[in-house]
Amino acid sequence: MEKDIKKITIENKNYPKALREIKKVPKTLYFKGEIKSNELCFAIVGTRRCSSYGKQVALEIAGNLAEAGITIVSGLAPGIDTFAHTAVVEQGKRTIAVLGTGLDEKSIYPKENIKLANKIVELGGCLISEYPPGTPGSRFTFPDRNRIISGLSLGALVVEAKEKSGALITANYALSQKRKLFAIPGPIYALNSQGPHILIKKGAKLVDNANDILQELNLPASLRSPEDAASLRADETLQAGLLTPPPLSRDGPQTLEENLILNTLKEETLGIDKIIEKTKLKAATVASILTVLEIKGRIRNLGSNIYGLSR
Numbered sequence: 001m002e003k004d005i006k007k008i009t010i011e012n013k014n015y016p017k018a019l020r021e022i023k024k025v026p027k028t029l030y031f032k033g034e035i036k037s038n039e040l041c042f043a044i045v046g047t048r049r050c051s052s053y054g055k056q057v058a059l060e061i062a063g064n065l066a067e068a069g070i071t072i073v074s075g076l077a078p079g080i081d082t083f084a085h086t087a088v089v090e091q092g093k094r095t096i097a098v099l100g101t102g103l104d105e106k107s108i109y110p111k112e113n114i115k116l117a118n119k120i121v122e123l124g125g126c127l128i129s130e131y132p133p134g135t136p137g138s139r140f141t142f143p144d145r146n147r148i149i150s151g152l153s154l155g156a157l158v159v160e161a162k163e164k165s166g167a168l169i170t171a172n173y174a175l176s177q178k179r180k181l182f183a184i185p186g187p188i189y190a191l192n193s194q195g196p197h198i199l200i201k202k203g204a205k206l207v208d209n210a211n212d213i214l215q216e217l218n219l220p221a222s223l224r225s226p227e228d229a230a231s232l233r234a235d236e237t238l239q240a241g242l243l244t245p246p247p248l249s250r251d252g253p254q255t256l257e258e259n260l261i262l263n264t265l266k267e268e269t270l271g272i273d274k275i276i277e278k279t280k281l282k283a284a285t286v287a288s289i290l291t292v293l294e295i296k297g298r299i300r301n302l303g304s305n306i307y308g309l310s311r
Contacts, residue, residue, distance in 0.1 A: 002104045002133050004032050004121075013037060022151040022177050026130035032103050033126035041096065041152045042213065043073045043174070045167040046080025046159035047192055052269045054160035054192060055083050056308040057184050059300065061157065062095075063087035064210035068219075071096060073152050075145065076113050076127075080159045080167070085116060088125075095125045098149045100142035102135040103127050109137045128152075146170040147177075154217055155180030157207070161195030168195050171204070180216060182207045254298075257281060257289055262298060262309065269308035 008015055008029050014037045019025060029035070044062050046054060062072050062084040072088045074081040076097040088095035097120055101107040108114055117127055130148065131141060146169045150156050156174040158181075161167035174181050183204040186193030200206050205216055254262065257279075264270065264278045276286050290307060293299045299307050 005030055005103045005133055006032070006035075008035060016152055018153070019148065019151045022147060024147060025151075026148060029128055029130060030103055030132060031126055031128045033121040034124055035126050035128070039071050040069065040154060040219070041071045041073045042217075043149050043153040043156035043170065044080065044084040044159065045074055045146075045149065045156060045161075045170045047161050047165050047167060047195075048077055048079035048081075049192075050079045050083070050160050051190070051192060052302040052304075052306040052308065053186065054080055054184075055302050056269055056300065058083040058159050059087040060310070061159075061207075061210050061213070063091060065213065066091055066093040066095070068210065068214060070219075071125075073098065073149055075099070075142075075149055075170075076108075076110075076117060077142075078110055078113075082113060082116065085120060089116065089119050089123060092123055094123065095120055096152065097125070097127050098145050098152070099127060099129040100131070100145040101129065101137040102131050102133040103129050104133040107134060107136055142166065143169050147173040150174040150177055150179055153179060155182060155213070157182040157184070157213065158196050158199055158204070159184045160186060160192035162191050163194040163198065165195050168199070171195075171199055181205065182213055182216070184208070255289075257285060258293060258298075261286065261289055261293065265299065265307060265309050269302060269306055272305045272307070275307065 010027050014035060017038045042065055044058060058080045066072055066088040071094045072084055073096045074084045076099055085095050085097060097117060101109050105114055108117060121127060143166060150170050150173040156170055156179055158167050158171050171181055181199060181204040183196035183199040183206060185196060185206055207213055260279050261275060264275055272286060276283050294301060297310055300310050302308055
């Protein structure tokens, strides 16, 4: 509701410290929820028209960073932004959405994310805008808000983005603000890989998991979740050739059929038809096992019956 929208100026001690450092600093911020002067934030951005691969990456990395104690910042836009916020909300953690509109429900874009916006606030997160209530979005306001997304953050990750994507505006702001820049590689023929690959060639850090980001940011080990820290130690030991990969397991041992499906999904996300084709299992068996693996938290349905591992 509009009465829940508060205002803070740069003179206020609770104004975000990191944001004070940027050029074109917003003198006034409007916000809903809790705003903090000093916290560890990280931006995750990308295309609105993401692939199932991009969706899986955004969900996993945002979720793992949130579990490690990082506040995820994004723009509430459809696509990668939405999945980054959603992964954090699913864990009941704090996330910040920076909007290019006013924060009243009439102005918020996209309308389908109003429920998500309310959940962000309900769970202790924050909605932020430099625009007063009643301000609609425009071709100027959305690019401008990207400097706030990167300005609040220690670094920014671009998951998927075409060559002319708005996510690259955030990346350029991050570079000019001397923030760390990260990018997810993708298939060389995919349009959504163009943006990240351009950034990687320019020096962005290529990453494929949350631990890569935590290490590059030199964050204390205490910020990492016990599960991530253990995973990192195991990865390092594997690289040293000291042990073999542990069997896939969560919530008890897997059946042979469950392991067959999990191993099939190790390399890529797949639709249910492809899973049936590759495993040679009956359709009814595959459907039943996928449901069980979802309940166990081993896999995610990425939409349209496309499945990927929950890492």
